[in-house]
Amino acid sequence: MVAEGLLRDLDAIGCVVEEVPYERKGYWFDVKAQKEKLPELAGAFDQHGYFVEEVVCVDWREELELLYHFNHWDDPRRFSVRTRVKATDPEVPSIWNIYPGAGWHEREIHEFFGVKFKGHPNLSYLFLHPDIDFYPLRKDFVPVTEEDKRVLLGRFPEGDEESFWLNMGPQHPSTHGVLRLLLKMKGEFIEDMEPVLGYMHRMQEKMAEERSYSQYYPNTARMDYVAPLAFSLCYVLALERCCGIEVPERAQFIRLIAMELNRIASHLLWLGTYLLDLGAATPYFFAFDDREQILDILEGLTGSRLTYCYYRIGGVYEDLNEGFLEAVDRFIQRMKRRLKDYDELVTGNAIFLGRTKGIGVIPKEVARRYGVTGPNLRASGVAFDIRVCEPYDGYRFLKPKVALREEGDSFARYLVRLDEIRASLSLLEEAISKVPEGPYRVEKLPKRPPVGDVFFATEGARGEVGVYIVSDGSDKPYRLKWRSPSFSNFVSFTEIGKGMLIADAVATLGSLDLVVPEMDR
Amino acid sequence: MSLVLRDFSFVLIFILLSFLLCFLVFVVPWVIAPRSKGVKAQDIYECGVDPFGSAWVRYFAPFYLYALIFVAFDVDVLYLFPVALGYWREGGSDRFLVLLIFLAFLVFPLAYAWRKGVFWWRP
């Protein structure tokens, strides 16, 4: 296995590696390292083909702890690398030249915690408004220093004679929300780009620290509002893992059914809006009509159309309503017919093929360095799906078929998503026939989680959704960090998008299936 | 007055008519529409943020190449009409030769441009 080889290398570097119980922590190995050794360490991970899932910073008042989560596609055993720096002068070497994806997380940490990353080329504002002159996620009030402010205000784009800077977004029909891309254009070609995020930064992580676990829970659905159940599920499961709660089997099946329905709804919405980006209006209406069928079913189950608050710690809020399984069955039959229609309308269309084939190819290597996950990764020929690699909840009983394409272009991403709808349909078919009887939630729950940290990853519609919770034993999380798939998927675009035509950029950006509030959190 | 002039006096009058109509249509909103003021109301729209630099920039070359071959083409293509006008009913099969020669003049610039890579887009 890959991990063993890596462990030897880590030994050679001189880090303390500790094996931790996966069932309680969500990661396998806990690596403690000095900050000077970080680049060397990252190099070792890189050699063994690991990718960075996320970078977390936890403020322990005197010290700041930086956590790097590494994972591997073929050997999905998570490494958690920790290093501590002094809160008064936090400075760490940057690993952006090994993992450019991590470089983006570093920018985020720099903004929110004031950690300086030595050697990082661009630490300017990404999320925050320049008026906010303190580090928001620090436990104490720490104002931004003059020197740091200069770094944050950073680069001002300058055009030369041949090119000009163009704002794409925040209000642009094809950025799907309030993403802003500063494009350096040379005629129709994009020479360089500078994304500006944070237009929908809604302080999710800060809010988690201010509210109790159950008070915060409804807001998880408002991050990725297209497939909110993935985030809810992740949060709920993380807390269950932390407290060691065993959920009844029936609840697990119900969760799986709702989740898969939500995944189909999300992919349908993507299909509609993607075709709208490419200029075809009609599939949008078809896709939304099918999506409404799902929303009807889910509304019957959960009570709301979009931002569900259905999963509960230890089960679900309500048992299945009457006629639910029949409705799902009807929907499955209908959707199977409809998929043929989509194939006829879209898949074979010569213009569509011309717009998507060979456009926006994400090579495996780029996907690894930026931490791309989800359908976007599977379109690049990597069979990495959390539902299969780290089965959780209902997916321990039912295995989904992993849709896979090799090309890595926009068309492959389109096909993977259609295949995922198919796979979800067959998974649903299996699930509704096997829903066991029994209780739908645990009656007795612990009041508050024990001290410690926990990571949990689920497979959302856009990729690996992860949550890292540090509990100090109180009723509020000490630190909560989301791993948002859209963010990692998006930052890969800053590399593959260079040299594209603006029309291709729209086609690629659309195919990545971004949800902006999830990136901004 | 010749027939041609009479024909084109129609065209001229219609042009004037269209301008008049347009003008009328623009005067009405000037009179009856409410107006709004704001700091940025009169600024250039660029997705809601301030644009960087002017939009009058040196534009990149492929467009001009297309324009150039078009100039080579369009004049030539228009001369095809006189050739075509009496093509069928008058003259012998030598007319076909004339047509071919004309088309050859069109094919050469196209082939040349093609060969030179005008139709191949690259950054």
Added chain:
Amino acid sequence: MEEGGLLVEAVGPRVKLGVLEEFLNLARANSLWPMTFGLACCAIEMMATVAARFDLARFGAEVMRPSPRQCDFMIVSGTITKKIAPVVRTLYEQMASPKWVVAYGNCAISGGPFVFEGQYNVIEGVDKVIPVDVYVPGCPPRPEALLEALLKLQEKLTGVRRFPGPERRW
């Protein structure tokens, strides 16, 4: 007109005739073009309203114009953060008058679920930035609520309600 501490000026037409104005308002009410501007969760419901089941087109309001110069009303469909507020304001100013604003969803009304003690980034209500004509509560409001908002806007313009309201139901 001073709105929430920010200067928003509206100048009436050069010539204003009662009857003409009524006629214009009648036309305006029946051709309200929204701006393509989605912010957050509520934008999805906005899209659903345009889509087949709810069909905003029935009232002639499906012409989504992405350029603010060409649209009549803006649906503020999401949280107003510090960063997006100037953008919203610029877009509003750049719209050609007459123009209206619908605050769609709790976030646009008051900051919704994202307001807590010590929050640093959310502006609590879009009416602190631009004047609002219709408020639609909900998190997110259902598409029917957006249709109702449209009808309310029409009512505001013409003084007549298109469908009988609850008090006039037969």
Added chain:
Amino acid sequence: MRLWLKRLYRLYFQSDPFKAGLCLLAALTGVSILLGLAWLLGKALWDLGISAWGVDFLRLVLGALWVLLVLFGNALLLVWVERKVAGHMQWRIGPKEVGPFGLLQSIADAVKLMGKELVSPRYVDKPLYLLAPFLIFMPCVVVLLVIPFDPHLQIRDINVGIVLILAFSSLTSIAVFMAGWGSVNKYSLLGGMRSISQQIAYEIPMVLSIVPVVMLSGSLSLKGIVEAQKVPYLLLQPVAFFIYLISAVAEVNRTPFDLPEAESELVAGYHIEYSGMRFAMFFLAEYTNLFIVSALLTTFFLAGYKGPWLPGWAWFFIKTYLVVFVIMWFRWTFPRVRFDQLLNFSWKFLIPLAMLNLVVTGGVLKL
């Protein structure tokens, strides 16, 4: 007046299709009676033997009225039809509440746009910016001059009609470019650049596909071409027909070739900074151009006003709107092509094909 408005209110809001239908019928009857009277007057004057100048003058006045009717009537109708067609293709109803079947929708739009502010941004190049809507509107009016709606309904049969149409319709691209450049907006600049390359790229195949028609008919006058068609040229020149159809869609900037205003790429393209009536002029020009290219397609390839049983103008309008419907069908079915694909499709495929078609036609006619 107020009472009348009240009535209008009721018509709008408590929509009674029957009554509204009656109103519409009454309006149509009124218009046809007026037209009939005008025709009678013209005939009487003709019988009296007025001078050629007098006839021309009368022709001009009636022609101007006719052009106005076609321009605005067509635009109002097409806006409604497009929204209805789009609606029904997309599993919805489309405009429905404003007037019977939403028929008054486009009128409401037009009136609303009349009462909308004309924003002229600070930094625009005033002459270009202000002149562009004029220029985009002008060709629409002029081209309608030579279209034969009926054997007797053609304002002026100019003997070089085709050349006139080509000359004026290329003005559209200049107007669009003026709008794009004059707005000093990067999106509109991109739109303008795209527009001009697109229009010049598709003008050549368009012309090359008309040349065989001229060859067959031996006439440059549109009426002459229609008269020369014993069978519709669609049957004799199917390749030219399709080339013309594709170029026509590209010339009027409609999906899949709507790149100058590509919504998802350039927000609104060249007319991004135009509001109110100025924008409406672009809108109007788009729909009039759509009508014109369809009318020309009908004239060149579908035997224009010729047809059994029905009067000529009826055939003309039926055929034209059928073509319009097909173009709308394209729009709501296809995605948008990419810009280099669009240009190269014309230069690398359509133009060689059109030339080949021309050679084959020439060869068959002579050998």
